[in-house]
Structures are given as C-alpha cells and as structure tokens.
Amino acid sequence: MRKLIILFIIPVLLISCTDLESIKNNDITITKTGHTEPADKTEQIIDPAGGTIESRFHVPEGFERAEAEKGSFADFIRYYPLKKYGSPILLFDGKERVNQSNHEAVFDMKLGEKDLQQCADSIMRIYAEYLYKTDQKDKIAFHFVNGFLCDYRHWSEGYRVVFSDSGTAWQKRGEFLDNEETFENYLEMVFEYASTLSMVEESKKIDITDIQIGDIFIKGGAPGHVVMVADVCKDRNGDKAFLLAQGFMPAQEFHILKNPSSTNSCWYKVSEIGDELIAPECQFMISDLRRVDYCK
Known part of the structure; x- marks a missing residue:
C-alpha cells in the first residue's frame, strides 16, 4: 500500500500479493438481462436476493452462525448493506x-x-x-505509521495534525464541528498516514480457534495486505468457518472473497486450512491472525 511514512524510514519485507487482473471469470453465468447468477457450485450457499451478509450467505450444512449481540460490531457487519448481486468492484475513479x-x-x-x-x-x-x-465517537482513533494517535475527538474540536522536525502534534485551527464532511476529512487524514504497518502494532495475535467477526489476517509491509473476517459460523463439533472481506490497491470497493480452495463454498473452514490460508490474491499463515481493539 502506498503510504507516506513520516520522519523516519521503516525497513519492510515485501510480500507477494499479486492482483491477478487478467484471470477470467469462470464462476458466474450472465443472464440475458446482463445480471449475474450463481453457478452450480455456490447456488446452495448464496441467495442473490439477499441484501446483507446474513441474508445473502447461507452457512454450510451442519453449521450455525455464531451469536452476535444486537448492536455489536459483529451485528453491524452482518447487516451492512451489500450492493446488488453481481455488482462489479469499482475503483476510486469509477472504473471497473x-x-x-x-x-x-x-x-x-x-x-x-x-x-x-x-x-x-x-x-x-x-x-x-x-x-x-x-x-x-470518542473511541474513533487510529495510529499513524510513526506512532502518532489521530483521534476523531481532537479533529472534531478543530485541531489539525502538524508535522515538524520535533515531531507530530495537534494544533488548534478551528471551532468544534461534527458532521459527515468533518468525519470524511478525518478519515482521509488517517488513510494517508496509517497502513498495515500501524495496524499490526494496534493488534494482537489470537488463536484460530477463537476467531471472531472483525479479526484480521495481516502482513504488515509497504505494500502489505490485510483481510477481515466478515462472518463466523460453527458446527456441533466445534469446527468454525468464516467469510473474508478485503479492499485492495488501487483503492477499490470493499468486497467478500471467494474461497479458491473450495469447490462449493465461499466459506473457509478452519478444519480444512492447516497452517496456511490461501485467499484469491494473497496467502497468509494462521499465525497472521490478529485482533484489533478499535471498539474498546
């Protein structure tokens, strides 16, 4: 990920996360109206009419969704609106x-x-x-790569981040303002100076058996890559399965990934993974699973 690293140079180990843009799509069929329909291998898992993760993705046979407290982050993700089934991923410039x-x-x-x-x-x-x-809103805060904590409370109170030879600091520039434009401007600042490098520092390693919605598989670097666990289900024997979501570079829409190792599902079963998680455009080790505490 292209990011400006402030005040010092951080050596990083590049990882191989290739965006295989030339791969042809053999997993969907196109109707006469131009809409996509699920192929045979996913028709038992996907409901094209579903507008959220909870309603579009059925769990594998014998599994049930893990409980999610109403109003929790897990609940928020499960009911986050999805675009119409078959929608292409768009880039920041509007191109597909x-x-x-x-x-x-x-x-x-x-x-x-x-x-x-x-x-x-x-x-x-x-x-x-x-x-x-x-x-x-007082919990909204992310570290820059250089360690500076950029929180929304300061930003909404009219403070802005200034960089100098002596370090990074807040400086009062305006009055209190909390609206959508302020929020978006704050996020742009965070996106400019935070990355997978800072996200690794903000997270802690967890065991795959404890996987939850919102957890991440991450390789910190420049570029690095990270994917987020978007849903979790489990069976009577304690086996768990999960969905993965990612953004990518160049900047593009957040999307649910297929499972390239499965012939009939987009779910990743823990019992089938082993030590390595193979996602469509990047590979992770199970030891790359981490948890961020942004909601605490």
Whole structure:
C-alpha cells in the first residue's frame, strides 16, 4: 500500500500479493438481462436476493452462525448493506476493476475519489463507521505509521495534525464541528498516514480457534495486505468457518472473497486450512491472525 511514512524510514519485507487482473471469470453465468447468477457450485450457499451478509450467505450444512449481540460490531457487519448481486468492484475513479472473478459480494460503502481507501483503510473505515453511527465517537482513533494517535475527538474540536522536525502534534485551527464532511476529512487524514504497518502494532495475535467477526489476517509491509473476517459460523463439533472481506490497491470497493480452495463454498473452514490460508490474491499463515481493539 502506498503510504507516506513520516520522519523516519521503516525497513519492510515485501510480500507477494499479486492482483491477478487478467484471470477470467469462470464462476458466474450472465443472464440475458446482463445480471449475474450463481453457478452450480455456490447456488446452495448464496441467495442473490439477499441484501446483507446474513441474508445473502447461507452457512454450510451442519453449521450455525455464531451469536452476535444486537448492536455489536459483529451485528453491524452482518447487516451492512451489500450492493446488488453481481455488482462489479469499482475503483476510486469509477472504473471497473479488471479482474472481477474473485468476489461474491460488494459492500455498499463510501469509497471516495482519491486513491487512499485501500486494504487497511477499508477496515479502518468500517470500524470508524460503526463507532460513529452507534454514538461512540470518542473511541474513533487510529495510529499513524510513526506512532502518532489521530483521534476523531481532537479533529472534531478543530485541531489539525502538524508535522515538524520535533515531531507530530495537534494544533488548534478551528471551532468544534461534527458532521459527515468533518468525519470524511478525518478519515482521509488517517488513510494517508496509517497502513498495515500501524495496524499490526494496534493488534494482537489470537488463536484460530477463537476467531471472531472483525479479526484480521495481516502482513504488515509497504505494500502489505490485510483481510477481515466478515462472518463466523460453527458446527456441533466445534469446527468454525468464516467469510473474508478485503479492499485492495488501487483503492477499490470493499468486497467478500471467494474461497479458491473450495469447490462449493465461499466459506473457509478452519478444519480444512492447516497452517496456511490461501485467499484469491494473497496467502497468509494462521499465525497472521490478529485482533484489533478499535471498539474498546
């Protein structure tokens, strides 16, 4: 992810997360009206009429969705609006992403017209939106790559971030203002100076058996990559399965990923993963699973 790293240079180990834009889509069929319909391998899992994760994605046979407290972040994600089934992933400039073969749904989420909202940024946005819409604005805060904590409370009170040879600090520039434009301007600032590098520092490792909605598989770097757990279900034997969502570069719409290792599902079953998680455009180790505490 392209980010401006402030005041110092951080050595990073690049990872191989190739955007395979030239892959052809063999997993959907096109109707005479131009809409996409699920192919045989996913028709038992996907309900094209569903407008949310909860209503569009059926769980695998023998599984039930993990409980999610009403009003929780998990509940927020499950009922976040999705665009119409078959919608293409759009880039920040309004163009369609070339490779449309790796997703099963597109979030109806604001993207912006700048090449800023990439992988980590999409996850920061959805957490920020949850806290903003549930009147927990004082919890909205993200670290820059250089360690500076940029919180929405300061921003809404008219403070702005200034950079100098002596460090990064808040400086009073205006009066209190809390509206959608203020919120979006704040997020743009965060997207400019935060990345997978800072997200790794803000998270902690967890065991795959404890996986929850909102957890992330992450490789910090420049570029790095991160995907978010968008839903979780489990069976009577304790096996769990999950859906993954990602943004990507250049900045593009947040979307639910297919499972390239499965022939009949977009769910990733823990019992079938082993030590390595293979996503459509990046591979992670199970040890890359982490939890962010943005809601605490």
